[in-house]
Amino acid sequence: MGKVKIVTDSTADIPAELLQKYQITVIPLKVMIENETYQDGVNLTPEAFYNKLDMMNSVPATSQPTPFEFETMYQRIREKAGEEISILSIHLSSAMSGTIQSAVLAAEAVKEEVSVEVVDSLKASYAVGILVVEAAKLAAQGAGIEGCRKKLEERKEETSVYFLVDTLEYLQKNGRIGRASALIGSLLKMKPVLSLNRDGEVYPYRKARGKKKAVAVIQEALEHQYGTRPVHIGVSHAQAEESGQELLEAAEAVLNSRSSTLTKIGSVIGSHTGRGTVSVAVTPAE
The missing domain is CATH 3.30.1180.10 (Hypothetical Protein Tm841; Chain: A;domain 3)
Structure with a gap:
C-alpha cells in the first residue's frame, strides 16, 4: 500500500508547528492586490495582508492553484519520498473555489506515477485544517489510504x-x-x-x-x-x-x-x- 502523504491548501489556516509535526504539504492560493499577485502564507503574512486591506478601496481578488502547480507538487512529493506512496489531497469547499477542480485534473494527469485521492472538505479555514490534521495523525500512525479516506469522510459529516x-x-x-x-x-x-x-x-x-x-x-x-x-x-x-x-x-x-x-x-x-x-x-x- 505504501505510506500516505497529506496535501492541503493555504486556506486551511493550519499553524506552522502542526504542519511540521505531521509533515503536511501546503499549496498556496493567490491574492491579487493593486496589480500585485501574492502567494497566501508564502510572501504575504496575515498581518501584512490586513494592513493592506485597510488601505484598499476595493475587495482583493483571489485565485486557485493551477492544475500544473498541483501536478508539480504531487510529483515532487513522490520523488522526495523515494518509495511507494499515496497522496490524500484535502481542500477548500468547491462552493467557494475552483481549487478542487485543479486538484482533480492534476491527479488524473499524474495517475501513472502516483495515486492521488482528492477530497472536497466542504469547509473553509481551520474547519478544513482540523480535518487535515486528523487525517495526518492517522497517516502518521500507519493507516493506509483507504482508512484515512474513510475516517475523513466520517469526520466531515460530524x-x-x-x-x-x-x-x-x-x-x-x-x-x-x-x-x-x-x-x-x-x-x-x-x-x-x-x-x-x-x-x-x-x-x-x-x-x-x-x-x-x-x-x-x-x-x-x-x-x-x-x-x-x-x-x-x-x-x-x-x-x-x-x-x-x-x-x-x-x-x-x-x-x-x-x-x-x-x-x-x-x-x-x-x-x-x-x-x-x-x-x-x-x-x-x-
Whole structure:
C-alpha cells in the first residue's frame, strides 16, 4: 500500500508547528492586490495582508492553484519520498473555489506515477485544517489510504463550524454568501451567526443581537451537538486574537475538549470575510 502523504491548501489556516509535526504539504492560493499577485502564507503574512486591506478601496481578488502547480507538487512529493506512496489531497469547499477542480485534473494527469485521492472538505479555514490534521495523525500512525479516506469522510459529516464577521460587505461583494444573500438587509442590523451547509455554502444559522448573545448561540449549538463527547476544537481569527481567545474559551466551557488550537485566518479567506472575523470548528476526538 505504501505510506500516505497529506496535501492541503493555504486556506486551511493550519499553524506552522502542526504542519511540521505531521509533515503536511501546503499549496498556496493567490491574492491579487493593486496589480500585485501574492502567494497566501508564502510572501504575504496575515498581518501584512490586513494592513493592506485597510488601505484598499476595493475587495482583493483571489485565485486557485493551477492544475500544473498541483501536478508539480504531487510529483515532487513522490520523488522526495523515494518509495511507494499515496497522496490524500484535502481542500477548500468547491462552493467557494475552483481549487478542487485543479486538484482533480492534476491527479488524473499524474495517475501513472502516483495515486492521488482528492477530497472536497466542504469547509473553509481551520474547519478544513482540523480535518487535515486528523487525517495526518492517522497517516502518521500507519493507516493506509483507504482508512484515512474513510475516517475523513466520517469526520466531515460530524464537523461543525460557526463564525462571526464584523461586516457582511466582503462576503457579499465576493459572492460567497450563498443562501444568506436574501437576508443581507436584516442581518446588517444584527450580529449573525453564520455556518456552512452540507453543500459547503455560507448560510445564516441564527441572528443574535450583539456579540455576547451570538457567542451564547454558538455555545448552545455546540453543546447540543456534541454533549460530553470528546472533541477537538479549533478557532481561527482575522487580526482579532482577543476575540478568538474568548470564543475558544466559550467553546471549551461547554465541550469535553481533548485539544484546542488558536490560529490566524490568512489572506485568501480574509479577502472574503474581512478583519475581525472569528470562527470555531469542532470535530469528534474518538
